[in-house]
Amino acid sequence: MSEEPYDLRKVLAEIKDDPTQYHETNKEINPEADLAGVYRYIGAGGTVQRPTTEGPAMMFNNVTGFPDSRVLIGLMASRKRVGKILHHDYKTLGHLLNDAVTHPVEPVKVAHDAAPAQEVVHKATDPDFDIRKLLAAPTNTPVDAGPYITVGVVYGSSPDNQQSDVTIHRMVLEDKDTIGMYIMPGGRHLGAFLKEYEAKNEPMPITINIGLDPAITIGATFEPPTTPLGYNELQVAGALRDEPVQLVNGVAVNQLGIARSEWIIEGEILPNTHMQEDINTNTGFAMPEFPGYNGTANPAVNVVKIKAVTHRKDNPIVQTVIGPSEEHVSMAGIPTEASILNLVDRAIPGKVKNVYNAPAGGGKLMTIMQIHKEDEADEGIQRQAAILAFSAFKELKTVILVDEDVDIFDWNDVMWTVNTRFQADKDIMVLEGMRNHPLDPSELPEYDPARIRIRGMSSKLILDGTVPFDMKDKFKRAPFKEMPNWKEYLE
Known part of the structure; x- marks a missing residue:
């Protein structure tokens, strides 16, 4: 049967x-x-x-x-x-x-x-x-x-x-x-x-x-x-x-x-x-x-x-x-992650290792992207990936870019990146006058009359927390000994 x-x-x-x-x-x-x-x-x-x-x-x-x-x-x-x-x-x-x-x-x-x-x-x-x-x-x-x-x-x-x-x-x-x-x-x-x-x-x-x-x-x-x-x-x-x-x-x-x-x-x-x-x-x-x-x-x-x-x-x-x-994060966010991966995999294959649409954005407004830089020619590819993410999903508002050693599902790890691998004067990109989701209450014309002509327009934000490729040796995390038997100490 x-x-x-x-x-x-x-x-x-x-x-x-x-x-x-x-x-x-x-x-x-x-x-x-x-x-x-x-x-x-x-x-x-x-x-x-x-x-x-x-x-x-x-x-x-x-x-x-x-x-x-x-x-x-x-x-x-x-x-x-x-x-x-x-x-x-x-x-x-x-x-x-x-x-x-x-x-x-x-x-x-x-x-x-x-x-x-x-x-x-x-x-x-x-x-x-x-x-x-x-x-x-x-x-x-x-x-x-x-x-x-x-x-x-x-x-x-x-x-x-x-x-x-x-x-x-x-x-x-x-x-x-x-x-x-x-x-x-x-x-x-x-x-x-x-x-x-x-x-x-x-x-x-x-x-x-x-x-x-x-x-x-x-x-x-x-x-x-x-x-x-x-x-x-x-x-x-x-x-x-x-x-x-x-x-x-x-x-x-x-x-x-x-x-x-x-x-x-x-x-x-x-x-x-x-x-x-x-x-x-x-x-x-x-x-x-x-x-x-x-x-x-x-x-x-x-x-x-x-x-x-x-x-x-x-x-x-x-x-x-x-x-x-x-x-809602599961329903909206996981397919959005798939949509972003679908587009970046075709445009810049192998450079985006994983994507997470975090609860802070309700699954729609925020994406964290884990970037792989293989050599110095990949510098800047991370920002192209962010722009591709906005193309894949117009309701996306914020993209945070991190390196491969960062756990994108751990908010403390992501914010650690923003605090130790990020300078606001050089690592922020703002894209003005774009479409987003009309349920975001900050996207009202009275909030920013100069840039929001009708409800549902927004400025998009990229926070680039990736380390410049030629400086990777200065941003190595403190190394700890690998202990495969660590669970024995909980028994």
């Missing part, structure tokens, strides 16, 4: 016996701010308000108002846990993702009876249908615009069905059959497909897939130029697992869903239609975003009308994240 394909439940089965990585609780929890408030202390990490820490993923089995489902948070809120889930060294996950994106494995379609995600079907035409009573979507803070789907993978296609893509967006439950979806301007292929539908004044069929193998969730966050328009990132997950992701036809819309999801929401994005994101609360806030601040409620998010919801029959799992947590 063949082994079951990968899905969220198979992943949880692989880590559930390790209390440092997974914890379940039957204590009742309110999904309205309490659930995120509790996990903030236990395992959120990232740029979440202190105190916080890195801890186990948590399954809440007793969610107020939702007796038939569970909520999982923090599954990817540890790079080491992601390494364990993907069966790979956590320090070289960027290399793993880079290899996967260049060796894609296409999804396959299965029948309805082979799709666990469609075991139970709720039609929006049912008189008692209400997504807010069906899906245990939490709010992260008391001022959120409403319950949010924070880690739902949206599957969409071009009108001619020749191209498809998966993306992740923030989505708020607005009323019983309506979702407000924020599609960032100029970003992601879903927006390109939507423009085609809007030109025809037709609704765009989509599925929102919740409760997934992290190989899918992490792979879905790749962006151009690594994955151009028409590259369906489910192929990345297929490569990571060495098996194709399974898809299934929707029950109410002409679109595909991920067959082994816990939940599938089927709906249509209405053409040329928008609504106020916080229409039910008027707080002015959306939800906490990856830079560590509450996102401003958008006055005109896209409107999704729900047609059906399907889910597994056995206590389906709602997976959620806290926006500024370490979980």
Whole structure:
């Protein structure tokens, strides 16, 4: 008998016996701010308000108002846990993702009876249908615009069905059959497909897939130029697992869903239609975003009308994240590392040994690059690598360059470099007037009217902490004796 394909439940089965990585609780929890408030202390990490820490993923089995489902948070809120889930060294996950994106494995379609995600079907035409009573979507803070789907993978296609893509967006439950979806301007292929539908004044069929193998969730966050328009990132997950992701036809819309999801929401994005994101609360806030601040409620998010919801029959799992947590760093940062490695490997092969998108930048805004200088002709190649990183990922804001003897995953080691191998008058590069991420609150025109013309523009920063090649002998770390048997002294 063949082994079951990968899905969220198979992943949880692989880590559930390790209390440092997974914890379940039957204590009742309110999904309205309490659930995120509790996990903030236990395992959120990232740029979440202190105190916080890195801890186990948590399954809440007793969610107020939702007796038939569970909520999982923090599954990817540890790079080491992601390494364990993907069966790979956590320090070289960027290399793993880079290899996967260049060796894609296409999804396959299965029948309805082979799709666990469609075991139970709720039609929006049912008189008692209400997504807010069906899906245990939490709010992260008391001022959120409403319950949010924070880690739902949206599957969409071009009108001619020749191209498809998966993306992740923030989505708020607005009323019983309506979702407000924020599609960032100029970003992601879903927006390109939507423009085609809007030109025809037709609704765009989509599925929102919740409760997934992290190989899918992490792979879905790749962006151009690594994955151009028409590259369906489910192929990345297929490569990571060495098996194709399974898809299934929707029950109410002409679109595909991920067959082994816990939940599938089927709906249509209405053409040329928008609504106020916080229409039910008027707080002015959306939800906490990856830079560590509450996102401003958008006055005109896209409107999704729900047609059906399907889910597994056995206590389906709602997976959620806290926006500024370490979980976002894993989802956004590791594919960004892969994108940077993909580009620099082609342009200057062998010169960038590794890349880390640190939690301080939420996985998007900061990269630490480990540089290999082989001879004096390589001097300056490190700054070219930094500029290539900005080309690979436009939302990157800061690059720190370090030598091979520096552990890029150890913030003290990185800052040691900045303090002992860096002079501010010669080792800083500033690139003005470039595009970045509009959720960075410093990128407002009123912050710097001379350089920020519209929201989302930024100056980019390069800190070159690499030693000049001809001075390497003056920057050797203090040598210690190698002791292969050191662990014996802990016994």
